[in-house]
Amino acid sequence: MTAQIYIKPGKGMTIPAPETGWPIGPEGAFVPNTSFYRRFINRGEAEKATPPRRTTETKTGPKSTAAKAKE
Numbered sequence: 001m002t003a004q005i006y007i008k009p010g011k012g013m014t015i016p017a018p019e020t021g022w023p024i025g026p027e028g029a030f031v032p033n034t035s036f037y038r039r040f041i042n043r044g045e046a047e048k049a050t051p052p053r054r055t056t057e058t059k060t061g062p063k064s065t066a067a068k069a070k071e
Helices: 035-042 065-070
Strands: 004-009 029-032 046-048
Touching (some): 035 046
Antiparallel strands (some): 004 029
16 A cells, blocks of 8 residues: 555645545645655645644533532
């Protein structure tokens, strides 16, 4: 399997997604580290980027039964 890199398209540029061929969104995506995608970077049409951190959604609620008693 080919190593992956995370790229973002440059302003006004479209880069095809490897699986679908549809353009990668402005948030970027992981793509294979192949000469095809490295050429986009070398031409300035895309840039290597750091992937966004994953956020975990937590359920919020009372931390104890004492909090419920005060309501």
